[in-house]
Amino acid sequence: YVAHFSSTDLIVDQAGRDAMFKEGMPLNDRLVWTDAWNDNWMNTNFKINTITASNGVTDGNRTVLIHFPQNYYLILFASSPELSINALYTAGVAAFKAGMQHNF
Numbered sequence: 031y032v033a034h035f036s037s038t039d040l041i042v043d044q045a046g047r048d049a050m051f052k053e054g055m056p057l058n059d060r061l062v063w064t065d066a067w068n069d070n071w072m073n074t075n076f077k078i079n080t081i082t083a084s085n086g087v088t089d090g091n092r093t094v095l096i097h098f099p100q101n102y103y104l105i106l107f108a109s110s111p112e113l114s115i116n117a118l119y120t121a122g123v124a125a126f127k128a129g130m131q132h133n134f
Contacts, residue, residue, distance in 0.1 A: 036101040051082045051097075063097065065119075071127060072099060075134050081123070085115045094118040098126050 035041045042050075051063040060066075063082035073079050076099035083096040092115055094106045104126060106118045 036097075036103070051080075053080060069123070075130070076100065083119060085118070087115065092118060094122060096122045096126070102126065 050061045051066065062084055065083045066080050068079050069081050072081055078099045081096065081098065083094060085094045090111050092108045092113060094115060096104045098104065104122045106122050108118055
C-alpha cells in the first residue's frame with residue numbers, strides 16, 4: 031500500500047499528495063501530515079529540509095507514521111502509556127538515521 035501510495039497515482043495522485051503537504055504549507059491546510067520539522071542531518075544527507083509525520087492516540091494506544099526521504103515510511107505502534115508520541119517520533123527518526131548512516 032505505502033509503495034503505491036507514495037510512488038504511483040493508483041491510490042492518490044500527485045495533486046492529492048501535494049494537498050497533504052508541500053514545503054511552506056500552513057499547518058491547518060494539510061490533509062494528512064499534521065507534523066513537520068526541519069532536520070539538519072536529513073538536509074545534509076538527502077537534501078530534504080522537512081520531515082513529515084502523523085499520529086493518533088486511541089484508548090492509550092499510540093501510532094506514529096513518519097515520511098522519510100526517498101519515500102521511506104516508518105509506522106510505530108505502542109500500547110504502553112509510558113511512550114509518548116514524541117518518544118515514538120524520536121525513536122523512529124533515530125532508527126532511520128542509524129539504518130542509513132552506513133550510506134554516508
